[in-house]
Amino acid sequence: xxxxxxxxxxxxxxxxxLFTAALSFSIRTGASGAIKAALLDPVASxxxxxxxxxxxxxxxxxxxxxxxxxxxxxxxxxxxxVILFASACFISGPALILLSPGLNGIEAVYATLTxxxxxxxxxxxxxxxxxxxxxxxxxxxxxxxxLNILHAWWPAGIVVGGLLSLLFLQSLEFDWRALVAMIxxxxxxxxxxxxxxxxxxxxxxxxxxxxxxxxxxPFKRPSFWVFFAIMFLTASSELAPxxxxxxxxxxTVGMPGILVLVYVSAIMFVMRHFAGALAHRFSDMGxxxxxxxxxxxxxxxxxxxxxxxxxxxxxTLWALGVCFMWPTMLAAVSRRFPRGGAWSIGVxxxxxxxxxxxxxxxxxxxxxxxxxxxxxGESAFAALQPGPxxxxxxxxxxxxxxxIIAVVPALLFLIFGLxxxxxxxxxxx
Numbered sequence: 001x002x003x004x005x006x007x008x009x010x011x012x013x014x015x016x017x018l019f020t021a022a023l024s025f026s027i028r029t030g031a032s033g034a035i036k037a038a039l040l041d042p043v044a045s046x047x048x049x050x051x052x053x054x055x056x057x058x059x060x061x062x063x064x065x066x067x068x069x070x071x072x073x074x075x076x077x078x079x080x081x082v083i084l085f086a087s088a089c090f091i092s093g094p095a096l097i098l099l100s101p102g103l104n105g106i107e108a109v110y111a112t113l114t115x116x117x118x119x120x121x122x123x124x125x126x127x128x129x130x131x132x133x134x135x136x137x138x139x140x141x142x143x144x145x146x147l148n149i150l151h152a153w154w155p156a157g158i159v160v161g162g163l164l165s166l167l168f169l170q171s172l173e174f175d176w177r178a179l180v181a182m183i184x185x186x187x188x189x190x191x192x193x194x195x196x197x198x199x200x201x202x203x204x205x206x207x208x209x210x211x212x213x214x215x216x217x218p219f220k221r222p223s224f225w226v227f228f229a230i231m232f233l234t235a236s237s238e239l240a241p242x243x244x245x246x247x248x249x250x251x252t253v254g255m256p257g258i259l260v261l262v263y264v265s266a267i268m269f270v271m272r273h274f275a276g277a278l279a280h281r282f283s284d285m286g287x288x289x290x291x292x293x294x295x296x297x298x299x300x301x302x303x304x305x306x307x308x309x310x311x312x313x314x315x316t317l318w319a320l321g322v323c324f325m326w327p328t329m330l331a332a333v334s335r336r337f338p339r340g341g342a343w344s345i346g347v348x349x350x351x352x353x354x355x356x357x358x359x360x361x362x363x364x365x366x367x368x369x370x371x372x373x374x375x376x377g378e379s380a381f382a383a384l385q386p387g388p389x390x391x392x393x394x395x396x397x398x399x400x401x402x403x404i405i406a407v408v409p410a411l412l413f414l415i416f417g418l419x420x421x422x423x424x425x426x427x428x429x
Contacts, residue, residue, distance in 0.1 A: 089123025097116035162261055359405070
């Protein structure tokens, strides 16, 4: 059955699945400070920043692994089964996180917390592995526009998750476990909705591309690996800093860091609806090149922000820079390598996930090293009490962690510019 109503239903199931993935990401980020304070600070305060960053980063490992495994086998598994698997992960992953505080010993607590993060990541990867190829198959005539509209609901989920974080943890002063449990609600809804529908095949399947050819096509094209490397850097500019704002900024800008992420995501939700027109005006590579300028400036300004006003100014620039990056990269790959189908898109998404998995713990490590150095050593840091001196130490650590990552958009500007110029000389790309 392929009617306009059915096509809209499938698209909105994809939207709700991505919304749930974003809600999960946002709530995990919003709860990270409370989880760190409740579970890690009492037993490992000197290294708790790196530990919580690694735990959050493990969700990206699950994301990367499921994306890599499911993408080439999407038509074999069936998109419907993959969507239902994602729903199950967004129920069981939070359940494991909720169970972790009741276990004995920091090793068991941390292992269960990490496993829950990984399972949430598996659901996220299954979501990305299915919804992006489904959308390009549903709307082959408007890939960039539709993928950006679909991915506008990623920041929408972050906004809702961030506001829930503020409501539950700041206003109502609920335990962080009540917040994490909220992830399960939309997961159940989109799982039940998907159960009632049949899902279409992907674009490569519709083109009649054999499985072995689909698998081989990206690897035969040297230009594909340029996009793989670009996506590694792109995710380092968007997702890694987004996962870190609550831990790094809450002590330095006079408001919860998750509020910065909410504000950024609201801008991204609006702007992604204009991506199709902008891509037609500048081309996808031109749009990405231009976006790197505000992204780099915004990340640097976040590193030195010391008040709500300066944080929001910096966040505005960062949001305008990164808002188009992920979906436009997926659309660019789909347009250039259509015979690779879900596999091409999945490998590029894998690059983005692995980048964040690798980069996020390093940001946490830089943060921990900077705070200990500023304090005068581990024992000196442990002796600090809440107050101006501790705030100054944490502000310095936040500044260092964001300044390192601000270099990435500058590098991307050069790479996107070279690809854009090359394709303008050879427009068949």
